[in-house]
Amino acid sequence: MAEKRVVFYLFDDVEDLDFAGPLEVFGAFGRPGDNDAFELVTVSDGPGMIKSRNGLKIQPDYSFENCPKADVLVIPGGMGTRREMHNTAAMAWLKRAAAEAEVVLTVCTGSLLAAKAGLLEGLEATTHYAAMDLLAELAPGARLKPGSRYLDNGKYVIAAGVSAGIDAALYLAGRMHGMDKALQTAHYIEYEYFNSQG
DSSP: OOSEEEEEEOOTTOOHHHHHHHHHHHHHTTTTSOOOSEEEEEEESSSSOEEOTTSOEEOOSEETTTOOOOSEEEEOOSTTHHHHTTOHHHHHHHHHHHHHOSEEEEETTHHHHHHHTTOOTTSEEOOOGGGHHHHHHHOTTSEEOTTOSEEEOSSEEEEOSTTHHHHHHHHHHHHHHOHHHHHHHHHHTTOOOOOOOO
16 A cells, blocks of 8 residues: 555646646656555546646546545646636635645645645745746745745645646655655656756
């Protein structure tokens, strides 16, 4: 049985690589041996299928009502975040899930959802460069770090745009289970790991 459950929050118009990049990292972690470090599940608001920014149709595993506790909660971005910020059920669930999680990873404009839920106050934060002004508006108490690829606040790891989520996921998985395995995973997926938070 996997040691940690990684829950990916999905919604219509989610950016594909924002969730698929980290999902690949956690899913491939430690290969070529068997991965027993992470269990991967998906959740959305309701039982129906969601459609990603690029048209990928995904049937999430759980709804907010029956999703098991996340050890790692992944909040991806995408244009759908602008709508989800006004989804009261989503904001309430994110607050609960984040409170219960060991670690929360936001990718790209997923930080906007975390900000709207009040999760980033007092933390170092970043997002996609095009959404930095909106992040500043939503999280006035956050210490914004434009140009940072990812930031480690302990419980909250915040990644900038799209591909930065892969680097942040490798970093976080390595923080939890050893950087040697993270580097092995990067080699396995043939990814040039940007091992720097700056």
